[in-house]
Amino acid sequence: MSSLFVSHININAITNNEFTYDRVKNISDWILNRVDLRPKIAIVCGSGLGGLGERVQDARIFPYEEIPDFPRSTVVGHKGNLIIGKLNHIPVICMQGRFHSYEGYSNALCTLPMKVFKLMGVQTVLLTCAAGGLNQSFKVGDIMLIKDHVAPLLWTLQNPLIGHNDERFGPRFPACNKIYKKNLRDVFHGIAEKKQIELQEGVYSSFGGPCYETVTELRALLQMGVDAVGMSTANEALVASYCGMNVLAIALITNKAVIDYDSENFPFHEEVIETANRRASDLQELVIDFVSKIN
Numbered sequence: 001m002s003s004l005f006v007s008h009i010n011i012n013a014i015t016n017n018e019f020t021y022d023r024v025k026n027i028s029d030w031i032l033n034r035v036d037l038r039p040k041i042a043i044v045c046g047s048g049l050g051g052l053g054e055r056v057q058d059a060r061i062f063p064y065e066e067i068p069d070f071p072r073s074t075v076v077g078h079k080g081n082l083i084i085g086k087l088n089h090i091p092v093i094c095m096q097g098r099f100h101s102y103e104g105y106s107n108a109l110c111t112l113p114m115k116v117f118k119l120m121g122v123q124t125v126l127l128t129c130a131a132g133g134l135n136q137s138f139k140v141g142d143i144m145l146i147k148d149h150v151a152p153l154l155w156t157l158q159n160p161l162i163g164h165n166d167e168r169f170g171p172r173f174p175a176c177n178k179i180y181k182k183n184l185r186d187v188f189h190g191i192a193e194k195k196q197i198e199l200q201e202g203v204y205s206s207f208g209g210p211c212y213e214t215v216t217e218l219r220a221l222l223q224m225g226v227d228a229v230g231m232s233t234a235n236e237a238l239v240a241s242y243c244g245m246n247v248l249a250i251a252l253i254t255n256k257a258v259i260d261y262d263s264e265n266f267p268f269h270e271e272v273i274e275t276a277n278r279r280a281s282d283l284q285e286l287v288i289d290f291v292s293k294i295n
């Protein structure tokens with residue numbers, strides 16, 4: 001087995017049975033024993049958005065491979081560091097890179113960090129991601145607050161909540177109609193307005209990747225009311241919300257989803273990273289203000 005894979009966990013375990021309360025607690029205790037800060041806010045940096053991690057001050061950086069039972073990042077634009085420090089004087093924990101099911105990880109493993117955050121005492125999770133813009137009024141570079149999701153993988157045995165339910169994490173049957181908290185979106189809108197940064201709000205959808213979507217898949221999503229499409233985030237938002245944490249999720253529109261059968265355009269990862277880099281500073285400024293407003 002390649003060294004990319006964690007040694008103790010069955011990375012392909014479909015259900016959450018592998019990730020017991022004790023196992024998650026071991027990870028959270030391992031981290032907490034190495035830092036004095038007790039962050040209430042966690043941030044996940046999406047593709048090309050890891051620069052936010054560099055803005056964290058007094059940072060303790062834990063490469064994922066040093067953390068027991070933690071997966072590794074394998075994707076360009078995802079550095080693979082867990083950073084604890086301060087943003088705008090507010091303690092935060094920041095994932096510089098996330099885990100995707102297309103890397104060969106089950107969704108239960110992809111969302112393990114959410115459970116770790118919960119046991120560390122985190123109350124608010126801020127997820128960021130790159131996404132293709134489906135809404136025809138969106139421009140490349142737009143920032144979209146996610147208000148809901150459509151995630152076909154979560155309709156299957158790849159739902160990360162399948163398996164034994166430990167009520168210390170959350171309920172057996174969690175409601176999903178208010179995953180993305182309106183009050184947090186309102187705060188974020190207020191900050192963007194003050195900074196005169198245009199914000200979109202809409203519905204995000206994710207498949208498992210790594211392939212981008214077909215034209216017909218995208219057209220079906222458009223009919224369902226989807227505004228942007230990606231390969232992550234919905235699984236993390238689900239588990240964070242199940243664990244009782246407040247979720248704000250932001251999609252950066254890095255490319256236009258191609259819904260014309262005859263178009264010569266196509267999405268590609270270099271464009272995703274390039275757009276993310278270009279828009280990173282606006283997004284960072286918004287997030288830095290946001291953490292001090294909600295702490």
Ligand SMILES: O=P(O)(O)O[C@@H]1C[C@H](O)[C@@H](CO)O1
Pocket residue numbers: 045046047075098100128129130131209230231232233268269272
């Ligand atoms: O991790 P995110 O969701 O930000 O990254 C998106 C989905 C794929 O990882 C990649 C495709 O270009 O960008």
